[in-house]
Amino acid sequence: MEIRGDVRLKQYSLAMRVQGEIAQVLVTVKATPQPSTTYGDTSCVAGIRMDGDKPTWIRLYPIAFRWLDGESQFKKYDVIELEVRRRDSDTRRESYSPTQDSWRVVDNLAPWKPRHAVVGQLEPTTTCELMKDASADGSAPSLGLVYPTDIDRLEFEPHPPWTSDQLTKMQDRIDKESTALIPMSGSIPSILKAPQFKVRYRYRCASASCGGHQGRILDWELTSLQNRLRYEGKDVQAGVASKFVDQMFAPERQAGFYMGNFELAARRGKFSVLGVYWPRKSEAVLPQPALF
Structure with a gap:
């Protein structure tokens, strides 16, 4: 019996989702971990896929990063090779x-x-x-690099403590791994510490009609900085402003935001700051092709 072309295409697509594909990714974003029922706590990683005809954005979720052994962890701007599969439950084109x-x-x-x-x-x-x-089309780009024209200020809001449900999720994973005959993880981290503040940029993008934006920073680097400043007894707000405004957006920098939106369809039009890209202007120049 002859198999129609569209049927073969569907079979091929299903096989690719089952088998996965190898991707090479430059990691640009490691979002701060969040409590998770399945993983205790997990992170979203995003970056630039480098193995295709041209670089494209990619989102990797879930990665229970704090539960990985040291040799399995990676840093921002590492290039990693891994097997990925399209996330059928997430219609954002970049999600794997x-x-x-x-x-x-x-x-x-x-x-x-x-x-x-x-x-x-x-x-x-x-x-x-x-x-x-993204508000008009759920499959529109959900990741992007935005260079703001100006930073108005940072806004700080107290971060609420974890709810009892969130604490239970994290403790359940710890208990499960602690009593397992063959643990899934080589190390068992402590309960995830909630940040002291939610922090948002007030800024304008380069759109001629931009009336200003408010973008919450979801960068794990922000959470780590808050925890370190608290541990050292320093002013958290002053330390965050020094790093995320004074240093990253210094005059000699060409700083931009790695932006990303939410999986929930009703919130696709909402974008957060996943991280900051802050090269010196002198280093943010692409090499010119040789002329023959």
Whole structure:
């Protein structure tokens, strides 16, 4: 019996989802961990896929990063190779599920010229454009690089403590791993510590009609900085402003936001700041092709 072309295509697509595919990714985003029923706590990782005809954005979720052994962890701007599958439950075009423990670090790109040789190949956008497109079409770009025209200020809001339900999720994973004959994880972290503050940028993007935006920072680097400042007894708000405004957006920097939206369809038009890209202007120049 002859198999129609569209049926073969569906069979091929299903096989690819089952088998996965190998991707090479420059990691640009490690979002701060959140409590999870399945994983205790888990993180979203995003970056730039480098194995195709041209660089493209990719989102990797879930990765229970705090539960990984040291040799299985990776840093921002590491280049990793891993097996991925499309997330059928997430209609955002960039979303993939990584195969657990399939990744390996193959390189690390130093600041900033080697990084910009990859990041600079992606067309920057504006927050206004991202929001408009995602609100109209759930499959519109959900990740992008935005260069703000100005930073108005940082806003700080007390971060609420974890709820009893969130604490239970995290403790259940700890208990399960502690009593397992063959633990899934080589190390068992302590209960995830909630940040002291939710922090948002007030800024304007490059859209001519931009009336201003408020973007919450979800970067794990922000959470780590808050925890360190608290431990050292320093002013958390002053320390965060020094790093995320004074240093990252210093005049000699060409700083932009890695932006991402939410999986929930009703909130696709809402974008958060997943991280900051802050090369020096002198290093944010793409190499010119040789002329013959």
